[in-house]
Amino acid sequence: MQASATPPAVQIVPAGTRIALVLTHPIQSRYIHRGDDIYAQIISPVNSGTEMQIPPGTFVTGKVDKLQVKSGGRAELHLQSMSITFPDGYVAPVSGPVTLESNEGYALKDPGNRRMAGALAFVGGGAGLGALIGHSVGTSQSTLTTTLPPGCNPALPNCLSSSIPTAGSKGIDTGIGATVGGAIGGITAFVLLASSRHFFLDVGTPVDMVLTQPLSLQQNQISGAGRQSGQYPVSIQPVAPRPLPPPDTDHGTCYTPGTPGTPPTIIPGTPGPDGIPGPPTIIPGTLPTPGTPYPCP
Secondary structure (H helix, E strand, C coil): CCCCCCCCCEEEECCCCEEEEEECCCEEHHHCCCCCEEEEEECCCEEECCEEEECCCCEEEEEEEEEEEECCCEEEEEEEEEEEECCCCCEEEECCCEEEEECCCCCEECCHHHHHHHHHHHHHHHHHHHHHHHHHHCCCCCEEEEECCCCCCCCCCCCCCEEEEECCCHHHHHHHHHHHHHHHHHHHHHHHHHCCCCEEECCCCEEEEECCCCEEEEHHHHHHHHHHHHHCCCCCCCCCCCCCCCCCCCCCEEECCCECCCCCEEECCCECCCCCECCCEEECCCCCECCCEEECC
8 A cells, every 4th residue: 555645844924924025017007907917026035933934036926906006105906816936936826815015105196198188278278268258357448537627516617527548457357367267277187187096116116015814835845945045046126216206396377577557648628718628638548468477487
């Protein structure tokens, strides 16, 4: 009767063990779908007492379940399953679900071309609509304002009134409307870009994984992988520096100098034979022009 083969000895990596990894391929969430693969590499050894269970440089492959962006520039990669490939070719499956979480500040917002175009359209459209409203509300023609000399009694025949033209406000209201509309469009554009749920993680992004279930590893396999790792170290993907936030290029809105305009010139009329002045001669002034808005340097 043939004796049964002795099962290989195993080592257990306990649940709750934290494993540090780094992405070896970039992740752009808008193009990653459920079931797609993500690739990473373990950068710190996983030890049990004085024995190394998983050497640094071990590769990891996982199948995506869903991707989420969190506050603080973090991303969560929820995986259906995962496998660990040791340097000697030994593959250890990791039962899911597994969650990888990126370090703070590495998940960059990815609004996409459509949202960017929509944001620009909101700014331009808001300024245009505001200018149109201001143009329609403002008055385009000068109006005549009737004034009486000091102490003049309008009931007396020798009390002559004069009319002074007042410049219209259509140009000013158009400029104000464009500025207000552009500001409202800018706020709407910011909300549109900030509401995007897509993100980008570059190669070298550090991610952490916490085992939710114990991981069984064959003793003879990991011993050989540990010896090989010591003799022939695997090249490890360097951790990328934390991305710098984009520079603040919005320094507010500046305006080119406008012109205040000039008041009309009134030349009193020439007195007639009866000593009563004739109608005054009025030379119209110039209309004021609003300043042109532009981004402050």
